[in-house]
Amino acid sequence: MLCYRSKILFAYSESRKSYQEAKELYQTLKETVESIKKLPKESNERLQKFNNILRNLSFQAFDYTRHLRDLEIQNATIETNCKNYKIVLQELQKISLKDRDNLQFLQEFLNHALNKLAEQIKVDLSYLTTGRELYSEIINSIRGIVEIEQAELEAEKIKLNAKKAEHDKSLERTIQVVGVGLGSGAIAAASISAHIDKPFKPLNPDHPVHPMVSSLLWSVLATIAAGLLTWLWTKRNLNN
Structure with a gap:
């Protein structure tokens, strides 16, 4: 039982780290969206900045997805160990002396793990999942913009070459x-x-x-x- 309890607490502690790192990436994503609105209008410089942003977002999206996956694993770890903890607790309750043994604190920890720790991770996942979708949408949008602007630059280059010829x-x-x-x-x-x-x-x-x-x-x-x-x-x- 103590082993299950330790695993539950450790998984929740790790989930806080994953959540904090994912939250920071989510905030960075919002700042990136705002910075895109302020990009220069000059085509070559604008295209270069878009490529840099796209490269950074690709790495960030990978890390963000990894943190979400870790949260899901940590939540599953808590739920699995809560089940095992409950099984052992039920066995203890069967053999305990009701007049002398007080197992209420063990039950309270189980309730806390299920109702507070596991639920908190689920709330975090619900909040951060929108960020994963936002990463995907922004990356696809930037790729589309880059393709359009590259095509325009190529057309302008062909036009200039024709004039030069x-x-x-x-x-x-x-x-x-x-x-x-x-x-x-x-x-x-x-x-x-x-x-x-x-x-x-x-x-x-x-x-x-x-x-x-x-x-x-x-x-x-x-x-x-x-x-x-x-x-x-x-x-x-x-x-x-």
Whole structure:
């Protein structure tokens, strides 16, 4: 009987530890819910904080569930040992001398264990069970938010990459046009300038355009023509 009594008291003592630790985790969960409302709106920072919260909640939920399981085990331990205690008490009552043996204090302990200790653990479990459900709901909600925000970030990243690719193509096209134009102009200028064999003289109505001026004009026209043809060609390739 003393062994059963010790087991009952020890189980209840352990239940207080489990309850206190679970209660602290429950309070932390409430604080986490409040902190979520104050998260920054900037996507990358917000997503990082959500991932950190999700990681912490996963560990906390595991510990919380473990404490609830311990409370259930401790309650079952008390009830089992109360039954064994009662059996021994009934045997003692059968062989006791009613006029001389007072076993009332033994019965009072049994009543206390059943009506106070075991019932208190049941109340604790009833209160803390909502926390386990809350952990599950919050974790699932955060996972959903993280998936949505990650999808939005990926879509934005794809959009930015597409704009960058378009800008790079436009720049490459411009470089091609300018390069071909300048190259063609230089070739034309070199070819025409080869025919210049006299120094420059002031222009007047009685004389034609000086060869150097003609060379410059042909160079400009060649540059424009080559650039235009290159632009049309690159535009057709981009459309295709």
